[in-house]
Amino acid sequence: MNLMSRLPQGARLIVLLCLGGLLAAPAAWAQQDAVITPNFRDADIREIVEAVGEVTGRSFILDPRVNAKVTVLSSTPMSAEAFYETFLSILQVHGYVAVTSGSLIKIVPDATARQYAGPIGGGQAAGGDDIVTQVIPLQNVGAAQLVPILRPLIPQYGHLAAHPGSNMLIISDRAANVTRMITIIRRIDQSSDEDVEVVRLEHASAAEIVRIMTALAAQPRADGAASSTSLVADPRTNSVLIGGDKSERLRLRALIAHLDTPLEDGGDTQVRYLRYADSEELATKLQQHFSAQVQQGTGAAAGAATTGQSQNSVSVWADTQTNALVITAPPKLMRSIMLIIDKLDIRREQVLVEAIIVEVIADKVAELGVTWAVEAASSNTPIGVTNFPDFGPGVVQIGGAVGSGGQVDPTGLIGEGITLGIGRISDTGVSFAAIARALQGDANTNIISTPSIVTTDNEEATLNVGQEVPFVTGSYSNTGNAGGAVNPFQTIQREQLGVKLAITPQINEGDSMLLQISQEISSIAQSAEGAVDLITNQRTIDTTVIVDDGEILVLGGLIEDVLRESDQRVPVLGSIPILGALFRSRSTDKVKTNLLVFIRPKILRDAEQAAIETNAKYNYIREVLAGKDGESIQLMRGEDRFALPPFEEASGVKVGEMPVAEENKDDDDSQDE
Numbered sequence: 001m002n003l004m005s006r007l008p009q010g011a012r013l014i015v016l017l018c019l020g021g022l023l024a025a026p027a028a029w030a031q032q033d034a035v036i037t038p039n040f041r042d043a044d045i046r047e048i049v050e051a052v053g054e055v056t057g058r059s060f061i062l063d064p065r066v067n068a069k070v071t072v073l074s075s076t077p078m079s080a081e082a083f084y085e086t087f088l089s090i091l092q093v094h095g096y097v098a099v100t101s102g103s104l105i106k107i108v109p110d111a112t113a114r115q116y117a118g119p120i121g122g123g124q125a126a127g128g129d130d131i132v133t134q135v136i137p138l139q140n141v142g143a144a145q146l147v148p149i150l151r152p153l154i155p156q157y158g159h160l161a162a163h164p165g166s167n168m169l170i171i172s173d174r175a176a177n178v179t180r181m182i183t184i185i186r187r188i189d190q191s192s193d194e195d196v197e198v199v200r201l202e203h204a205s206a207a208e209i210v211r212i213m214t215a216l217a218a219q220p221r222a223d224g225a226a227s228s229t230s231l232v233a234d235p236r237t238n239s240v241l242i243g244g245d246k247s248e249r250l251r252l253r254a255l256i257a258h259l260d261t262p263l264e265d266g267g268d269t270q271v272r273y274l275r276y277a278d279s280e281e282l283a284t285k286l287q288q289h290f291s292a293q294v295q296q297g298t299g300a301a302a303g304a305a306t307t308g309q310s311q312n313s314v315s316v317w318a319d320t321q322t323n324a325l326v327i328t329a330p331p332k333l334m335r336s337i338m339l340i341i342d343k344l345d346i347r348r349e350q351v352l353v354e355a356i357i358v359e360v361i362a363d364k365v366a367e368l369g370v371t372w373a374v375e376a377a378s379s380n381t382p383i384g385v386t387n388f389p390d391f392g393p394g395v396v397q398i399g400g401a402v403g404s405g406g407q408v409d410p411t412g413l414i415g416e417g418i419t420l421g422i423g424r425i426s427d428t429g430v431s432f433a434a435i436a437r438a439l440q441g442d443a444n445t446n447i448i449s450t451p452s453i454v455t456t457d458n459e460e461a462t463l464n465v466g467q468e469v470p471f472v473t474g475s476y477s478n479t480g481n482a483g484g485a486v487n488p489f490q491t492i493q494r495e496q497l498g499v500k501l502a503i504t505p506q507i508n509e510g511d512s513m514l515l516q517i518s519q520e521i522s523s524i525a526q527s528a529e530g531a532v533d534l535i536t537n538q539r540t541i542d543t544t545v546i547v548d549d550g551e552i553l554v555l556g557g558l559i560e561d562v563l564r565e566s567d568q569r570v571p572v573l574g575s576i577p578i579l580g581a582l583f584r585s586r587s588t589d590k591v592k593t594n595l596l597v598f599i600r601p602k603i604l605r606d607a608e609q610a611a612i613e614t615n616a617k618y619n620y621i622r623e624v625l626a627g628k629d630g631e632s633i634q635l636m637r638g639e640d641r642f643a644l645p646p647f648e649e650a651s652g653v654k655v656g657e658m659p660v661a662e663e664n665k666d667d668d669d670s671q672d673e
Helices: 001-006 009-019 027-033 045-056 080-093 110-115 143-153 174-186 208-219 248-261 281-294 299-306 329-344 395-403 579-583 605-625 646-653 662-673
Strands: 040-044 059-062 069-072 096-101 105-109 131-137 159-163 168-174 195-199 230-234 239-244 269-273 316-321 322-330 350-376 379-383 418-424 430-449 451-457 460-476 491-508 514-527 535-550 553-569 585-603 633-637
Touching: 009 451, 045 059, 045 069, 069 080, 069 350, 080 208, 096 460, 131 269, 143 159, 143 174, 143 646, 168 174, 168 239, 174 418, 195 248, 208 230, 208 239, 208 248, 239 248, 239 535, 248 662, 269 329, 281 316, 281 646, 350 395, 350 491, 350 514, 379 460, 395 646, 451 460, 514 585, 535 553, 579 585, 585 605
Parallel strands: 059 105
Antiparallel strands: 040 069, 096 105, 131 168, 159 168, 195 239, 230 239, 269 322, 316 322, 350 379, 350 430, 350 451, 350 585, 418 430, 460 491, 491 514, 514 535, 553 585
8 A cells, every 4th residue: 555655646546447457358348348436636637648548548649738737536436438528628627628630639728729620510529528610501590690699609719600602600619519509500590480471452552552661671670680571562453462570571461451541542532321320411510510620720630721721622422312421531531530420320219208198177167146127017117127247148138139129049148057037028017027047067177198209319309189270360241342342251270289299308328318398288268258269278388307217207287276256246135035045146166277297208228128118009009999808899780899910910020039230230249259
């Protein structure tokens, strides 16, 4: 052991190999199966080169500049090849490199390693730390573009160059780093997914689009590289051919879709078909609005006004047969017009309005009176007579009519109720006559009207139910005209009496409605004393109310009590009990009127709700005509009342299975999907 300690470290390694019996074996076997556990402390690098040569059988040439103290500590046995890899790592740590030249290995400083010939390709390298030179061809990326990217990954002693003509990279470095660089380059040198797409245009010109997009693509990129996209126009099919990277093609397609609109390059005249709005009415409003905007140079038409366009730059006219608008305007104004039409041309909701009119009138009348006259035959003058104005035709009126000698109409001299007369006419004695009349009447009137009407939101609707009654407004007679050339005549004016309902609903947000209502109820009244013609009763309500959907609201009414009492008598005599009835006349008239008007609106938001309400009204009339069992009712012998068919049979549509409106059908299908 003392002898071993005196030997150099390299000599001790050789001795250990000899003691292991390796020297007795053939040289090839020793190099392949040798197991070494190297441990060096501040050993000269030349001694390590000598030990590696002994173990691996390689020959080394050392540059004079190779000089270093090496420390290697290992506790794990390794093979000869592993020992050589460790040796190459030692050289790398100390700034040296092993360059293979035929059967010799040159150990030189790594700063000059690229000047020596080395193996071409990493497959010929003995280890990962060998210096190799690799030529890498590129397929999709320019070689010159990769040099600035890969340069920081190459050490100072390495070499990286590009050959643009053949699009190749030349890398000289240790084999491990060259392998890493090849992996990076292969990931970068990928196909750009270039393809050619055909974009067919509907409104824009393909040549104009290519001109605009080419000018956009000519802008320099951020990385300084030239644009790889290409654009070609096909005038025959009005299409644009796009070639280049997938992401660039996607960006260009988005820009082309934005430019391919009828407002920008599709002309200044558009035809817009309306679904709900009236084309003639809407055309007038649009023409007035935008013509004023262009004239003033404000609002949406400011751009058109500043370019010198006149008021005639906007033209909107209606085609009533197709309910369409023909619009001529610049693109900016055209966009504003179309947005306004989209907001106005919508389906509006409908409102069913039901009015309930209740009128109850109670009229009670009571009359009782006596008129008489006494006349002496000798003097031919009345002794006593009674006459009351409210009594009606009495003894005086009847006697006067008889004494005139003319024809007497008894219907005009006999009042209402019961009339009793008694008397005696004598040429020699006393003549007397007495008439008594009594009346008691009760009249009750109960009228309930339920007019209903359906109208669109913000549209006025009117309902008139009644009769036209003639009224005499003037007359002419030829009495006293000797010639008699002018015929007598009367002028008559007809007035409508009945129920009139005018309503304008406005649906607010939610379920409330603003209703402008005009309600009129008129009828013919009983003739009053002193009236020369018919008397009409008229009740009118004009109001604006807010009602919730389906709720009932009272609009107004009249509750009236009228009491008329008349007591006419002869003073003193009329107050005598029992006998006083012969000297007085009494009448009482009491009228009580109750009139109320109610309103109930209901919003019909879709066709199904309208069908439900129609079904209810239809079935009500059907029950009135044919009974609740649906069978016809016999009114007269051999004659049946007309019976309506069921609503489903008459309309052909079952309630609850209404067809979906065209404008909502697509939305429902998309929701189902």
